[in-house]
Amino acid sequence: MNAFRAALCAALFLVCGPGCGPVPAAAQDVTLYSRDGTIEIGGTLLGYDGEFYRVETIYGEITVDGSGVLCEGVGCPNLDTFVAEVGISGSATMGRVLMPALLEAFAAREGYDIRREQVEESYVLYSLSDRRSGEDVARFHFHVTNTDEGFADLLADEADIVMSLREIRRDEARLASEAGLGDLESANRSRVVALDAMVPIVSPTNPVHEITVLQLAQVLAGRIDNWEKLGGPDAPITVRLRDSASGLAQAVEDRVLAPARLPLRVDVERHPDNLSLAEAVAGDLLSLGVASYSDIGNARALTIGGACDFSLRAERRTIKTEDYPLTAPMFLYLPARRLPKLAREFLRFTRSDPAQIVIRRAGFVDQAPEEIPLDMQGDRLANAVTVAGAGSPEAELYRLVRTLRPMARLSISYRFESGATRLDAQSRSNVQQLAREIEAGTYDNRTLVFVGFSDGQGPHEANQAIAERRAAAVMEAVRTAAETADFSRLEMSSDAFGEAMPMACDDTSWGRQTNRRVEVWLR
Known part of the structure; x- marks a missing residue:
């Protein structure tokens, strides 16, 4: 049976995996035939995203490339009139202003007309249609409530994307994993759309x-x-x-x-x-x-x-830059489920330069990387001089200024989960963001220096060593994530200055965690 299933996968370009979701109430039986008629797969249609069929079969749940098969049965979709359906649920702060603004900008950029319908107090439907034919091509269903409801809708298979103003909690992640939605705590299952x-x-x-x-x-x-x-x-x-x-x-x-x-x-x-x-x-x-x-x-x-x-x-x-201690990332959580092509294009748009302009106009803080010269960081340097105690030698402050003066700080920071060496959720998203910029050639012929800092607890030598290890680890994470980058076009290195530039007082556990960070500087 395993060999037969493998043969099916090879013949029909099947992709199997968790996160396909439970069978909807309207699911119906279909049969998929290879175009040469030699292979057929029967089962219950779970969904169609415009490109791939998702079918529950005797071999388990499989996803089949629609270009390689013909569909027969009452459950088969009409390929000529397919409309992508996308459910987005969660934070009202994101759902009432930010995400609609991004969707409207995406529609305008791609040449779609967009209609808004207030179905219920917390339910808004946005329909995208082709300007020439007038036919709908996608419907985005927004359930605008709160973060708790967003994750509940995801678990109930009533949403494809969650809008969240906080990180997913462990019990929510566990339930999502048990429901076959993948590991929502992993780097590729969430992204920061704005701050x-x-x-x-x-x-x-x-x-x-x-x-x-x-x-x-x-x-x-x-x-x-x-x-x-x-x-x-x-x-x-x-x-x-x-x-x-x-x-x-x-x-x-x-x-x-x-x-x-x-x-x-x-x-x-x-x-x-x-x-x-x-x-x-x-x-x-x-x-x-x-x-x-x-x-x-x-x-x-x-x-x-x-x-x-x-x-x-x-x-x-x-x-x-996350220097402000209570920065709140605005997350989109995405289960291990294939979204319709148009939805994936919209998500890619949210990371584009035009989208960053929309985010700023909507009153939020965008994710576009900025270069900040040292002379524009007076508050940070003043804090460094004021807060630095006997544990941070004056020579280290001098080395810091001498090293960083000819460089500019990039507005991306990396911090770690409390009591752990693992990057927090926003920083994991930042790894992917910087990796994409490197792949795009943004920093060709430049030098990226990953600079580690620590809290002020303990001797300077130990703090320096810890900061150096963190900087090297973040640099390696970015290098690994930038899979298609040509690293011969830029230089990457790491450095560290221990407790020399604190961002908070070390008299609380929160302050110490804030100070343990890695910054990126450009030359």
Whole structure:
């Protein structure tokens, strides 16, 4: 039986694997014949994407190249009137503004007309049609709710793509794997389409202007419950967040509270969307909220500071480089399932230069690589001088400036999961992004230097060694991912400066994790 199945695969260009999904209710029996009539496959049609049939057979689930077979049976699709159907579910922040803007730009670029239909409050249908014939070629079904619902729809086979403002959680990844959707924690199963940030906000009349991440965690947990402890009036703090199923609110718990090992206070005021959250905070002197960078309304953002005089504001460049400590990647999660050709073309478009312009116009931070000269990084250098202690020799700061002065920093950073050597989800996406740029020849005749940094715990020699190993590991990951690159056209090397340029205070586990990073510099 195995030999026969192998023969079928060779003859019909079959691709078998997990992630094809459960059998839909409308599935019907079909028979696929090779064009010379020598081989036939019977089974239940699971789907057709315009190029490939997906069939449940006695040999298991297989995918067959439609160009090599003829289909017979009541379940066979009409090849002349095929319309690609794509389900996208999840974050309202992404689904109401960002993704529709990208889809409209894609349609315009490819010469399609696009229609929008508000089917239900949380369900929007976008139909793409051929301008000459007027016939639909694709329908994108947007279920615009929250990140939790997005992953639930994926598991229920009601979505093909999840929009998420947080990383997938372990239980969600486990359930997806059990459902045959592949390893959604792997690098090729998610991508960062844009960047947002979690920004602590207050009323414009509030006298407080700065907060540390630890203080923010303590406020969210109720350990700090009076503005006087933050330098404000003697009055209680009202905490406002998005609804509990929102990816932004969950990212706050994962990225701010969890590292401090603190629970969220029970009396948090919840809001269904970013606008109502920002309006409520702006109108209440005693409120503190955590909002999306793209939508703080009339509220005022607090600067993130530190006990070591570290200070950074949420700005486009600091978010793009991930120097701002609460950067929030906007993820698309893709199961191990073949999407229709037009959907794959749309996903490729989201990484293009025109798409980055759309992202910026929509109010989010794009992923287009930028080169930042050393003289435009005053805040970073000031923090380095201010924060550096006895453990970071002055000679190392001198070497850093002397080495990096003739170079420019690339707006891509790499950080690691807490307590692990594995890159975090955004950094894994960044590996693929930089690899694509190298393959495209963007950095031909240039030198890429991967520069490692560490936290300030322990002796300088040990920190330097760890930073060197991390820089070399990231460089090798990018080299491996750039499979079609001609490395004779550019140079790649690694260097490290230990704890010489911290981005946060080392007095918290979160701060130490932030400082453990690899940057890319260009010459």
